[in-house]
Amino acid sequence: MVIQAQPDISELAGLIDNIAQNDGDYDTPIPALKFRRCSSTTDPMPCIYGLGLVLIVQGGKRVTLGDDVFDYGAGQSLIATVDLPVVSYVTRASSAEPFLGMWLELDARVIAQLAAEMEFAMPLQASTTRAMSVETLDEGLKDALTRLVRLLAEPPLIPLLAPLIQQEIVVRLLSGGHGPCLRRLVAVGSPSQQIAKVITWLKQNYTENVPMDDLAAKAHMSPSTFRQHFRAVVGMSPLQYLKNHRLQDARQLMLNENLDAGSAAVRVGYESASQFSREYSRLFGEPPNRDIRRMRESTWARDGHRY
Template identity: 75%
Template sequence: MTLKAGAGIDRLSDLIAEIAQFDGDYDTAIPTLKMRRCSSTTEPMPCIYGLGLALIVQGGKRLMLGDEIFDYGPGQTLITTVDMPVVAYVTRASSAEPFLGMWLQLDARMIAQVAAEMEFATPIQASAGRGISLAALDTGLQEALTRLIRLLAEPALISSIAPLIQQEIVVRLLIGGHGPSLRRLIAVGSPSQQVAKVVAWLKQHYTESVPMDDLAARAHMSPSTFRQHFRAVVGMSPLQYLKNLRLLDARQLMLNEHLDAGSAATRVGYESASQFSREYSRLFGYPPNRDIKRVRGLREGHAY
């Protein structure tokens, strides 16, 4: 049974609000589970969403993937099956009704193991599909997520029970609206799985010189077929994806390790500082040094 927005998530909202009492991101004793609270809207922020499940219980959020826009709010779940370079921001939040949400990291091996033991009414399509999907929260999934969060109050039981609840969550995701996306991810030899493997490899080697034809060979596809399937799954070309990985990492290096723009550019694989500055400005809207000052100022002002 699908929940009506605002009708079946009150318990989840109360549980998340009890943990996330102030604005910010919250890790929990369950390593794959995180919470977030935000009392104001935020500006668009490029970031990477990995394999996981996002749920909003209060407020609203927008994700932009290339030219595609995904708006979601209370009672809606979002799944990403590969590392997706998106632009995300909170669109509905206030002091009286802050944005409240949770994120559950998923394990591809667990998904594959669970799916192997299940029977599905329809076979999975061999074509590549977008690695992001939205679906309404149903009663069974809501109850499983509620039990997972309540387990935080019993720390001695987390290591024994949390994996069982997470396995149930995976089962419910596979038979629900996100099922096709998850099944494409773990279907052996499928375009989505081959692209996911290349994405995982790129995450480890994005600072290196990476010929696009080599990526196609790694996916066991012709270059044109690979580019087509990559764009279908990730929403952008392999080259643009590689640029985004480098630029996002460079930004973190400047923010967290206080590197200057030239050093950060070199660290992530850029040979031209001017090219780095142009592409950085295109992605983040400001030149590197100006953007870093702006973001630090926003953090000090608790803007997000």
């Protein structure tokens, strides 16, 4: 068995450390690229991971998706291919060696275009797997990501070079360990692509009460086959996914727009305030008002939909 060597990510860690000098999240002049620094471990936080690449350059993290647990650390990357409700938290961090991570949003259209132009040694098996994977960083991908971060020091060149490096990163992801996960996202007619289309529709229409049979029809599947494939991709049932998405958005509405719990419940499609409060407490561990008070005092109060 060939053991993959761990790439040297010290330069990348130094570049991010120079930018993210205090705890928090950092946007960059490259819109798809963000950084995070955290000097201590964090409590488990329900959030939504969208289509993108997470790379840890220092420290460690745990992400749970349904019954699956993903533990990863420095030099490892995680890919999510659809919007996934997860529980995420930093497991290794200190003031001396803070957690440092980067997030790169990916474009499904770019992935589809490049995948169509590439030749792959192994054909893609017609199966459905989790829309999330963890891999050790390889040398080529590390080099491309480092060049993208270095580019932040040359603002005039960003509009010209950043899109080219981002395309290179997608090519390297498609040809590496994350490749099968990404290819299933864009494989025309595959179960994973059909589920991804339904998830995109749910994301835009999550306040509606849609029968599960109608969602199955959108995926061109029988109800039982749809539920089976949906759980295989997302790690939970369609109903659990819809409920989770509503509660996540309600939390953000209360945080960002100062809505009370009742108003937020109505906005996201709940008809019963008491049901909303019960389900909110089950997901976030506290009733809405108490949770929002705690969140406003937290460093990560507005981080409900970030990595």
